[in-house]
Structures are given as C-alpha cells and as structure tokens.
Amino acid sequence: MSSESPNFRSALRALSRPYHTHRPMRPGEPALARASAARYAARHSQRQVSGRRTDPQAIMLRLFRRSETRATIERLYGAIVAQARQPAFYTDFCVPDTVEGRLELMMLHTFLLCRRLSGGTPAERAASQEVFDLFLADLDRTLREMGIGDLSVPKKMKKIGRAFYDRTAAYDAALADPAHGELARAELARVLARNIFERYEGATPAGAAAAMAALADYVRASEAALAAQPPEAFLRGEAAFPAPQAEEI
Helix, strand or coil, X not given: CCCCCCCCCCHHHHHCCCHHHCCCCCCCCCCCCCCCHHHHXXXXXXHHHHCCCCCHHHHHHHHHHHHHHHXXXXXXXXXXXXXXXXXXXXXXXXXXCCHHHHHHHHHHHHHHHHHHHHCCCHXXXXXXXXXXXXXXXXXXXXXXXXXXXXXXXXXXXXXXXXHHHHHHHHHHHHCCCCCCCHHHHXXXXXXXXXXHHHHHHCCCCCCCHHHHHHHHHHHHHHHHHHHHCCHHHHHCCCCCCCCCCHHHC
C-alpha cells in the first residue's frame, strides 16, 4: 500500500496514545488467518491419490491470487482503522479518547463492515470472515508486543471475543427496525452509550446523550453507505464510510 492510502496499524498499539497526537500510520504486516493443517493435508492427500503432476504455473497463479486476497483484506481492515481514528469521534461525539473508547470504535466499525459483507455474495461473506480474523490476529499480536505474557494473551483474547459478539448482538438488534423511527434511534443511542460509557464509567456523562444520538445517526448513515457500495468495490479492498459530521450534534 502506498503512503497516501489509509494504512493500518495494530489496533491496540494505535490505541495506546491519544489520536490527536498520532503521526500518520505506517504500513504494517499483521498476520492473516491461514488454511488449517487438516484442510491442507486433505488437499495434499487428494493430489497423491490422483497422481496428478503439479503445474508450476498453476502454483504461481494460486500464490498470486492468495496474495491479492491478502492485500484486499488488509485494505478493508485499513479502512476500518482509519475511520475509527477520525478525530471528530473524540472531539465532537464525546467518545473518550482512551484505550477503551478507541477499542469500542474499532469494534463498532468492524461490526458495520462485517455485517454488510456477511449479507452479500459468497466472496463477500468470505471476506467478512477474513476481516474479522485479521482484526483478532492483529489484537493478539499487539497484546504480545505490549509485553503481555503468552499465558495471559489467550485469556484476554477470549474476553475481547466475547465483548465483540456481545456488542454484535446488541447492535444487530438495535438496527433490526427497517423503519428507522425515533424509538429505533433512541434504542441504538442507548446501546452505544452503554458500550462506550456505562461499561467503564457506570453511567453516561451529563451532556453526552445528544452526542450518542448523533452517533446513532452516523451508524445508520454508515449502514446505508456500505449497503450502497457494490461487491466489486469491497473485493478491490474499498470500503467508504461517511465522514462523522460535527454539525450533526
């Protein structure tokens, strides 16, 4: 990826400092999920049984396609990280500029993109899983780089996984109303306030309710923007979120 593109960085490593002081991100190389050993063994066994000779050109083509897929997933993940780093969320939407607040926005945008992809074509559904796998792999690697011991990392990752699925269920339920009426808006704002504030501070600060309502509108706008994007765009690694507008609050 070029230096002008929205490069990504390890999610928690990027969360360790306030976003207002961040320098531009540099390209990273987070690990992608690979095919399981069982699947590889099965394919290898089939080749041995068939006696088919391996074509070097076919091997190179498969490797090229795999590299293309990896680059696509990295660009999609990069779009998530770049959007979650937008300063407006922390200055205008009252999201705490803390590790917890930044991680909540990472999970929110991962949810939004994976939700859109999971309802699309088979290729989009596969991309959804790979984006989520990359999100978890990047967090796992970053926890280790932060000095957390190998025995503690799986426990922390299990907690993060549970937190993500808990939020996924809550956001899915809040977005289920196709009418997008005031009750649905209020419920989505309540879910956002619970995840961003109440889980950590016990209550939503005074004055933050309007910001959460505006953030709920942003989530709805993101859902609509992603729904309007064609599969070809995602398979090129393009995911366009709307800009968080300060005047919405």
